[in-house]
Amino acid sequence: MVHPLIEQLKGGLVVSCQAYPGEPLRHPETMAQMAQAAVIGGAVGIRCQGLADISAIKGQVEVPVIGIWKDGHEGVFITPTLRHARCCMAAGADIIALDATRRPRPDGLTYAQTVEALHAEGALVMADCGSFEDAKMAVDAGSDIISTTLAGYTGEREKTHGPDFELLGQMIDAFPDVPVLCEGRIHTPDDLAQVMQMGAWCAVVGTAITHPTTITTWFADRLRG
Numbered sequence: 001m002v003h004p005l006i007e008q009l010k011g012g013l014v015v016s017c018q019a020y021p022g023e024p025l026r027h028p029e030t031m032a033q034m035a036q037a038a039v040i041g042g043a044v045g046i047r048c049q050g051l052a053d054i055s056a057i058k059g060q061v062e063v064p065v066i067g068i069w070k071d072g073h074e075g076v077f078i079t080p081t082l083r084h085a086r087c088c089m090a091a092g093a094d095i096i097a098l099d100a101t102r103r104p105r106p107d108g109l110t111y112a113q114t115v116e117a118l119h120a121e122g123a124l125v126m127a128d129c130g131s132f133e134d135a136k137m138a139v140d141a142g143s144d145i146i147s148t149t150l151a152g153y154t155g156e157r158e159k160t161h162g163p164d165f166e167l168l169g170q171m172i173d174a175f176p177d178v179p180v181l182c183e184g185r186i187h188t189p190d191d192l193a194q195v196m197q198m199g200a201w202c203a204v205v206g207t208a209i210t211h212p213t214t215i216t217t218w219f220a221d222r223l224r225g
C-alpha cells in the first residue's frame, strides 16, 4: 500500500530548492520563496536541505516536503545518520531522504537499521541510490521510495550528461511494486517527459529550475564558444 503522501506525488514534478554553502541565495527565507514560486508553477512537492530550510518551507507550502540534511561533502553525507534523519523529521519534513548507498555510515548503523528505526517512529523514507545494487539493498530495507539521486556521484556509475536513464529503467523493471523516483541532471522538459514516460513515479528537478548560477553558466559558456 502506497502512503497517501507518496500517492500525491504520482506523475508530478518535485522541485529541489537548495543553495550551497557560501552562495548568495543560501537563506531559509529565500529558499521558502523559491519553493512557493515553484509550487505556483506546478510543483507537486519540494525537496530541500537543512533544518532551517525545511521548517521555513513547511511554513509556506502545502505540498509534501522531502527533507535532507547534507553534512560534509565526501562519502555518506546526505542525511548520513539516524540523528540527522530524526532532526529532519522534527523540522517538519514529510518524507526523509537518506543516502542509500552500501558505504559505511558514520554512526555505524546499516541503512536497513536506520530505515527500521525511522519507520518505527512513523517516518517515510526515500532512498538516494547510486547504483542498481544500492536500489536492491534499499528495497530489501523497506524504503518507501527509491531514487536515482546519487547515480554518477559515488564512483559506481558514470556521470551521464543528462539523467541516468539506464539505471532508472533497470530500477523500474526490477521493482514494479516500489515507487521509483528519477532525480539528478534532469535539465530540460524533454528529459522530464522521457523519464515519466519510462514509468518513473515522479521526478525531482533541482539545478535547472532553482540554481541560477549554474543556469547562467549554461548561457554564458555559449558566448565563450
Ligand SMILES: CC(=O)N[C@H](C=O)[C@@H](O)[C@H](O)[C@H](O)COP(=O)(O)O
Residues within 6 Å of the ligand: 016, 018, 068, 149, 150, 153, 183, 184, 185, 186, 204, 205, 206, 207, 208
Ligand atoms: C548528488 C547530490 O548531492 N544531489 C543533491 C541532492 O539533494 C542536489 O545537489 C541536487 O541538486 C539534487 O539531487 C537535484 O538534482 P539536479 O540538481 O541535478 O536536478
